[in-house]
Amino acid sequence: SSILEDRAGNLWLATSGGLVKYDGRDFVVQQGWVDGAVLSMTEDRRGQLWFGAERGVSRYNGTQLHKISAVNGDTLSFVRTIWEDRDGNLWFGTEEGVYKYPLETIRHFTAADGLAGEVVKFALEDRDGNLWFGTEKGLSKYAGEQFQHLPLPGDGAGDRVLSMWQDRSCNTWVGTTAGLYRNFEPVEAVNTAVRAIVEEEAGPLWFASAEGVAYYDGTAFHRFLIEDATQVALDKDGHLWVGTWNAGLYRC
Numbered sequence: 514s515s516i517l518e519d520r521a522g523n524l525w526l527a528t529s530g531g532l533v534k535y536d537g538r539d540f541v542v543q544q545g546w547v548d549g550a551v552l553s554m555t556e557d558r559r560g561q562l563w564f565g566a567e568r569g570v571s572r573y574n575g576t577q578l579h580k581i582s583a584v585n586g587d588t589l590s591f592v593r594t595i596w597e598d599r600d601g602n603l604w605f606g607t608e609e610g611v612y613k614y615p616l617e618t619i620r621h622f623t624a625a626d627g628l629a630g631e632v633v634k635f636a637l638e639d640r641d642g643n644l645w646f647g648t649e650k651g652l653s654k655y656a657g658e659q660f661q662h663l664p665l666p667g668d669g670a671g672d673r674v675l676s677m678w679q680d681r682s683c684n685t686w687v688g689t690t691a692g693l694y695r696n697f698e699p700v701e702a703v704n705t706a707v708r709a710i711v712e713e714e715a716g717p718l719w720f721a722s723a724e725g726v727a728y729y730d731g732t733a734f735h736r737f738l739i740e741d742a743t744q745v746a747l748d749k750d751g752h753l754w755v756g757t758w759n760a761g762l763y764r765c
Contacts, residue, residue, distance in 0.1 A: 516746035516754050517554040519562060524748065526762065527551035532564060546578060547571050553606075555595040563603065565592025570605065584612055584619050596636035598644060606633030611646060627660030629653040637677050639685075647674030652687060665694055678710035680718060686710055688720065702734045703727070709744045719753060721745040726755055739763055 515527040524535040532543045532551045549567025556562050562573040569582040569589045583589060587609070594606035603614040610623035610631045624631050630650030637645045644655040652674045654661045665672060665687065676688035685696055688707025693700040709721040717728040721742035727734050744756035755763040 515551065515554045516744050516756055517556065517562075518746065518748045519556050520560055522749060524754070525554055525562070525564075526756070527554065546573070548580070548582070552591065552593045553595045555597060555603075557597045557603070558601060563595050565595050565605065567591055570595070584614065585621065587612075587621060594633060594635045596638065596644070598638050599642060604636045604644065606636050606646060608632045611636070622655075622660070627653070627662070629660070629662045632673075634673065634675050635677060637679070639679050640683065645677055647677060647687075649673045652677075663697070665689065665697060666699065675706060675708050676710050678712060678718065680712050686718065688722075693720065708742070709746075711745045711747055713747060713751070719745045719747075721755065737765075 517525040519525065522537065526533040526535065530542060532546050534541050534543055547564050547566040548569050551564055551566050553565035554563065560575065564571045567590060569580055570592055572579045572581065581589060589605065589607060591608040592605050596604045598604065605612040605614055608631065610621060610628055611633055613620040613622070622628050628646065628648065629652060630648030632649040633646050635647045639645065646653045646655065651665065651672070652663045654663055672689035672691045674687060674689050678686045680686065687694040687697070688710060690706045692705065693703035693707045703720070703722070706723040707720050710718060712718050717730045720727045721744055723741060725739045726737045726742050726745065739755050739757060740760040741758040742755050743758055746754045748754065753765040755765065
């Protein structure tokens with residue numbers, strides 16, 4: 514469900530068989546690194562790797578592994594997204610809201626704080642420093658003081674939000690269980706679950722969906738029949754990696 518390339522060029526894969534590291538030659542399962550299935554990954558500004566799992570979060574600094582099972586007495590579970598903001602804070606999206614994780618002042622946000630829903634699928638920071646969270650009840654924006662719920666128009670108002678991207682032209686793309694939105698307007702050409710979005714440095718946008726992989730060249734969508742794609746990621750060499758639900762891993 515997640516693919517990450519670290520600064521050393523290693524590829525990390527969240528698979529049904531566990532956490533896998535690919536060094537360009539061998540795929541190696543990292544036994545005992547996480548508790549339960551791996552659900553999310555990120556690399557912070559110091560080069561530390563963070564892995565969100567069914568039970569807790571694991572941090573690897575290159576030599577030592579540290580597991581975090583609870584924060585402020587709350588058990589961390591089903592950590593589906595991890596995002597580092599521009600100030601160095603980490604945000605953990607769980608099935609019980611969002612945790613802001615600077616070690617000094619941990620905060621827990623839930624629907625009582627204005628979050629649209631408490632099952633958080635992704636987090637993203639835009640160019641203006643606003644944080645966005647996709648939940649099972651829609652999209653929330655956090656500008657530092659309070660959450661703002663932003664319903665998608667029409668039939669998308671109650672859709673679960675799965676993915677989001679702000680492209681180099683500042684267009685905002687939102688993937689839901691039912692389709693795709695550009696600048697909060699439905700994209701008629703896409704009417705299936707959009708699970709992940711990534712943009713090439715000087716090229717198209719790529720989308721992983723229930724119907725495969727598509728790219729948008731600025732004028733039209735083009736599709737590849739890769740079964741039930743769950744993730745898309747680009748490595749430093751420009752290769753596109755596609756994770757799927759049950760059909761393995763593709764490199765394009």
